[in-house]
Amino acid sequence: MSAVRNKRPVQFMISGTTELLAIVGSPISQVKSPENFNAWFARHNKNASMIPIDLQRDSLDGFVDTLRAWRNLRGCVVTVPYKHEIAKRIDVLSERAQALACVNVIRREADGTLVGDMVDGDGFINAVRRHGFEPHGTRALIVGAGGAGSAIAWSLSENGVASLTLADLDTARAQRLGALLAARFPAVAMSLQFDSLDPFDLIVNASPAGMPGNDVLPIAEDRFATLRAGTLVADVVTTPEITRFLELARRAGCRIQTGAEMALAQFGNLGAFMNMTPLTA
Structure with a gap:
């Protein structure tokens, strides 16, 4: 043969x-x-x-x-x-x-x-589910209330998170997003402050921190001591694939999700919107 x-x-x-x-x-x-x-x-x-x-x-x-x-x-x-x-x-x-x-x-x-x-939020939800994470009833922290952060916050709220904490260098922007989501999803407890990372099941960097030329951490390094092993920690930054933020989370025993995973997970959503179905990664 x-x-x-x-x-x-x-x-x-x-x-x-x-x-x-x-x-x-x-x-x-x-x-x-x-x-x-x-x-x-x-x-x-x-x-x-x-x-x-x-x-x-x-x-x-x-x-x-x-x-x-x-x-x-x-x-x-x-x-x-x-x-x-x-x-x-x-x-x-x-x-x-x-x-x-x-x-x-x-x-x-x-x-x-x-x-x-x-559809950034749809891609994010697709990606966390590939890690076996179901948002319903969980507690999430999102750092960054810009385009990606607001979309992720919307989709997490839509998928039934119990509480959502928003943090941004621009406090007014985080406040506006929190007010918008509170009006649209009243069952989700909204907060703009946190002292410890221990309460969170999901932590997301949705800010530019960690991109080339912006090598800073989205969360102060000393707070990683309060990070609970097993928490899913995600980044939207695609380059480098493993940011310093994700590396510190991995050292703490956390599961991590890269920005590249999120980008790939929304591939089908982008294609569907542009009428290019079936489009799967």
Whole structure:
């Protein structure tokens, strides 16, 4: 019997018939979406490609106008620091994107209408469940009340956490998010202060702390002495994959979840929103 050869994926060159996706942010070098999407396209012989765009802030208006006119563009993923700024410029927003005033994915309709949603929280929930963590009835701490942090807080509340503590260097931003979530999810106990890490079943860094050029801890190092072994500790930072925050948690005996895991776990949600189903990692 002859050996069965593995069928190698077709490698497409970008051409005039290629369907494009974009991901926009700055710095863009730390994102994982292009490699995840393009590997999937190659495996499934799709004539499509995702391109990364490192955009200057003063070009956002022109960029969004270009999205409306870009006829071979299926959609765009939005990453730091533009999730809030771009949301203001989108034509139609989902309920959660409108409530949180941020987007991380945009679909371009055939007539140029731009539709936005925020699926960071969905990806986060997908990822924690792969670790065997079920949010219902748990106590969570989120450091960072920006785009990713607000989306994660929304999804955790939607999935029935018992309590949610929010922390941010911008206290007013954390207060606004806490008030929004308290009104939308009254059964969830909201707090803006914590003295110890011991009460929490889940701790999330949803801030830029730990990214290249921002090598600080989101939580003071001396507080790690109060961390309970077995707590799930997660980071949204994708580069480096194991941040100092996660390394300290792992040394304390905690389970950890990387930003790359969250990015991969929302792959299908991003694809579904851009009508690219079935799209699984």
